[in-house]
Each structure stands twice: as structure tokens, then as C-alpha cells.
Amino acid sequence: MLDPVLARIDADLPHAIQRLLALLRIPSISTDRVHAPDCEVAADWLVQDLIDMGFKAAKHPTSGRPMVVGQGGQGDRHLLFYGHYDVQPVDPLNLWDKPPFVPEVQDTPQGRVIRGRGASDDKGQLMTFVEACRAWIAVHHRLPARVTVFFEGEEESGSPSLVPFMEANKDLLTADLALICDTDLFDRDTPAITTMLRGLVGEEVVITGPRMDLHSGMYGGAAINPIRVLSRILSTLHDENGRVTVPGFYDGVEELTPELRAQWDALGFDESQFLGDVGLSVPAGERGRGVLESIWARPTCEINGISGGYAGDGFKTVLPSKATAKVSFRLVGQQDPLRIRESFRTMVRAMVPADCTVEFRDHGASRASVMSTANPAFEKARAALSDEWPRPAAFTGSGGSIPVAGHFKTILGMDSMLIGFAQEDDLIHSPNEKYDVRSFHKGIRSWARILAALS
Known part of the structure; x- marks a missing residue:
């Protein structure tokens, strides 16, 4: 037929x-x-x-x-x-x-x-x-x-x-x-x-310090700088091996079966060319994980954007009132996006010092399939x-x-x-x-x- x-x-x-x-x-x-x-x-x-x-x-x-x-x-x-x-x-x-x-x-x-x-x-x-x-x-x-x-x-x-x-x-x-x-x-x-x-969790984090932008000469060293606070928080999201440090993040993540790993290995994927095509040479994910496994079967945390202070032409010596970052999590297996969101927010709140407040903006959440x-x-x-x-x-x-x-x-x-x-x-x-x-x-x-x- x-x-x-x-x-x-x-x-x-x-x-x-x-x-x-x-x-x-x-x-x-x-x-x-x-x-x-x-x-x-x-x-x-x-x-x-x-x-x-x-x-x-x-x-x-x-x-x-x-x-x-x-x-x-x-x-x-x-x-x-x-x-x-x-x-x-x-x-x-x-x-x-x-x-x-x-x-x-x-x-x-x-x-x-x-x-x-x-x-x-x-x-x-x-x-x-x-x-x-x-x-x-x-x-x-x-x-x-x-x-x-x-x-x-x-x-x-x-x-x-x-x-x-x-x-x-x-x-x-x-x-x-x-x-x-x-x-x-x-x-x-x-x-x-x-x-x-992969599933997805999108989070926007806004750190607010002083009620207005401040002159860094008059207030630098005395006033909290939201960009410094936010940078410290973001720097703790991965350990030295590239693993995400959000508590409970890897709950529900499963390893590849030997059969599926063998099938992927047989594809002959060229990691060097994949990275070289975009001007890179060294895999930057979890240590010991191949590129295909990293992008198909492992979860990630990525910082997609940072803003705060003055970023225009020239120079402006300012301590910003606010600093913002957009963070996305790609999820695999049985990871629960809502639990990860709350765990991330709890982790961030614990790192916010006195004289600063934090606000979170939800940009969607979906499970992996x-x-x-x-x-x-x-x-x-x-x-x-x-x-x-x-x-x-x-x-x-x-x-x-x-x-x-x-x-x-x-x-x-x-x-x-x-x-x-x-x-x-x-x-x-x-x-x-x-x-x-x-x-x-x-x-x-x-x-x-x-x-x-x-x-």
C-alpha cells in the first residue's frame, strides 16, 4: 500500500x-x-x-x-x-x-x-x-x-x-x-x-537600596550599592564545577540510560565545531558532561540580563537605587518548576542585607516533557x-x-x-x-x- x-x-x-x-x-x-x-x-x-x-x-x-x-x-x-x-x-x-x-x-x-x-x-x-x-x-x-x-x-x-x-x-x-x-x-x-x-522558569530579581541614585563620591563606602549586592548573589548560583547551587535544584533529574547515551554517541556530534561556530572553544557547563548531554538532558541556570546604574556613553559616578537581573532555569526530567522558583527566591532573600529589599517578577514556569x-x-x-x-x-x-x-x-x-x-x-x-x-x-x-x- x-x-x-x-x-x-x-x-x-x-x-x-x-x-x-x-x-x-x-x-x-x-x-x-x-x-x-x-x-x-x-x-x-x-x-x-x-x-x-x-x-x-x-x-x-x-x-x-x-x-x-x-x-x-x-x-x-x-x-x-x-x-x-x-x-x-x-x-x-x-x-x-x-x-x-x-x-x-x-x-x-x-x-x-x-x-x-x-x-x-x-x-x-x-x-x-x-x-x-x-x-x-x-x-x-x-x-x-x-x-x-x-x-x-x-x-x-x-x-x-x-x-x-x-x-x-x-x-x-x-x-x-x-x-x-x-x-x-x-x-x-x-x-x-x-x-x-526542557522546561523553563523565568525570574526577574530587583534589588532596591537607597530611595534615589546617589553621588558615589559623597556616599561611596557609606551607602549600600544594589549592583554589588546583586553581583554577589548571582556569583553564588554556580559552584566551581558548574553545578547550580539552588537548594533542591537537582531533585527529579535522572541520568541517561546506557542505550540512549550509546545512541547519542553514535551521532558523531562535533563539540569543537559546535562551539567554534560561535567563537568559543571550551564547554562551560557541568564538569564531566558532554555538550549534547548538557543541552539536551541537564538542567541549567543562566543570567540573561543585568541592568542598573548608568550604562550610557561616557561616565557617571553614581550609586544606583536599583539593580535588576533576569535569570532563567532550563529544567529536565521531573524537576518541579514551582519548587525551584520558591527555593531560588528563598536563597536570594537570605543574601539580601539590611537597607535593601528584593522584589521578584514571575516570567513563566513550565515542566520538562x-x-x-x-x-x-x-x-x-x-x-x-x-x-x-x-x-x-x-x-x-x-x-x-x-x-x-x-x-x-x-x-x-x-x-x-x-x-x-x-x-x-x-x-x-x-x-x-x-x-x-x-x-x-x-x-x-x-x-x-x-x-x-x-x-
Whole structure:
């Protein structure tokens, strides 16, 4: 049953590219109210495309941008596919070689690419699954499993409507397994199934001392300096081995299994090149941990910004009234973000001296997502991907956070399988975003294989 579907995908690729170009022409920027009508247009386009294929599909209004839900196929196996049709703003516009919403196929030294905002993040990725479904229906007049597609229009603006919509539509969305296409290949020839996503805690710390900025000549040595206090606090967040010192921070952190460590070692990841590409040479995380393990499977504490006093041109001898730092924690395993937040705040409060006060500002908290590869579906999908690409697929981690995977687990009670075909040079969120035609083509073929394997 699969071979004629793959042949159909190959023959239909020029038309699939044209359909993607049509979707890319819609400037569905969710963060800009001016483009709210364009998000409606993009949602309508997807609804109609799904209906034309044979899905039962509808646009669902929210307090923000609409959701699109389509249902098709039959069978005991029920799969939910998630993607997002909204895109990042295009600024700075002057750095684009071509208008961002006039997409085109270009020949480059690395091969043919589809250039335009949203080509990789996430319209091109979303359409790989849609086109795989189209091919199955065209050849067999049905899908090999029951499929629900769920397209969001606010992923690039924090997904404010996502959780309320999911909570209100559990019956509509709950399936056996969620499929998400918003991630990368490991390298050009190695597909990946992301099974670990780090969680996140964001904290802003404000230390206040004197009620106004002071002249450092008149008050220096006598008055407390909030920058000095804050610097001392921040300097204690890591020990000499790079471990985070917040009490209880490592509760819930698990070691890699030997099987997963062996799989990561077999990827041939070049730590020197990874660091060298950004002008660095020495790993700076926990001593004794490799770079891949550090960014995929270990928690971190990072200082993302510091402000206070005078930082403009020239010099100003001032003792500031306030000093501020923004600190983020990336979480893994079963770490509890709320416990870590409170432990961090307790630690900071204990280090604030007399004549200073501390204020904390909450910038979000989410748990890590860890998918159980013991579920047979994961190995079936890995084998299907391996059949399509030059190198075997790998179970990988991600240093970032994709909150929807956690929401699928906590709200709908199902695991997520994150499979994407983006390249690290796709320039997502940047000018001149692109998606390789090879990624688009083999991505469609990959989903066709996965649908067959999981059904």
C-alpha cells in the first residue's frame, strides 16, 4: 500500500510546492493586530484545503486568532497532528533579499530552497503532513488511520488561547498519540524524534537600596550599592564545577540510560565545531558532561540580563537605587518548576542585607516533557524514518521548550512525537527564512511512511 503513495508524492511535488507558496503568501503574523485579518485568511485557506481533500474541517474562533481542526480517516488508531500557521514578524525588512511574503523557489549552492517567511517555521513543516495525507487519500481514497489535525494561530505570540481551547475541546482533540512537526533534523542526512524537551522558569530579581541614585563620591563606602549586592548573589548560583547551587535544584533529574547515551554517541556530534561556530572553544557547563548531554538532558541556570546604574556613553559616578537581573532555569526530567522558583527566591532573600529589599517578577514556569520510548509507536516511527533518510533516525533531546507537548500530556493525557525536517541554517525568526525542497519532499514521504507504520 505504501509504494504507490510514495510514487504519488514524487509525481505531485511541483503542485505541493505551489500549494505551500500560496499559503506562504498570506502574512499571518499573530503578534501584530494589523495582521489579524490575515490570520483569518490563513485559517480559512487551511480549512478549505482540508475539506477539498475529504476532511471534515472547521475554523474555531478564540479570544485571539482562530484554531483549525480537521478530522478524517477511520480505524482503531487515532493520531493527532499539531502545527501552527502563524509566523514571526519580518523586521528588519531591509535585511531581506526578497519581499518576505512573495515566496519563491531558489537555487543555492546547497540545493533548491523555498524562501519566504514561515517557509520552515512552521508552514512548510505543517504542509509536509497535509501533503502526506493528500497522497494517501488520492491513492487509496482513505487514510490508513483516524487522523485529527490541529492548527494553531498564536504559537509565535505565546499561545494565549491554546490551553483554554484544549480544555474546552478535550473530546475533539484527545487521541492515542500527538504528532508535532516543529523541530529539526539532527543533520542533513539524519532524522530525529525529539523525546526530551526542557522546561523553563523565568525570574526577574530587583534589588532596591537607597530611595534615589546617589553621588558615589559623597556616599561611596557609606551607602549600600544594589549592583554589588546583586553581583554577589548571582556569583553564588554556580559552584566551581558548574553545578547550580539552588537548594533542591537537582531533585527529579535522572541520568541517561546506557542505550540512549550509546545512541547519542553514535551521532558523531562535533563539540569543537559546535562551539567554534560561535567563537568559543571550551564547554562551560557541568564538569564531566558532554555538550549534547548538557543541552539536551541537564538542567541549567543562566543570567540573561543585568541592568542598573548608568550604562550610557561616557561616565557617571553614581550609586544606583536599583539593580535588576533576569535569570532563567532550563529544567529536565521531573524537576518541579514551582519548587525551584520558591527555593531560588528563598536563597536570594537570605543574601539580601539590611537597607535593601528584593522584589521578584514571575516570567513563566513550565515542566520538562519526557516521552516514553517504551511506547512501541516510537520505535515504529524511528524505523520508518530510517527507511527514508540516508542515516538511521535517532531519539534526541532539545535544549529548548515546546510547551504544547507538555499541554498535550497534562490536559489530554497523551504523549507527543516530535518529528521535524528543518535545517539549522533555515534562518527561522530571521530575514531570508528558507526551507529546503529536499526537506519538504522527504518530509512528506517520511510522514507517509510513519502513517503506514503507526496504523
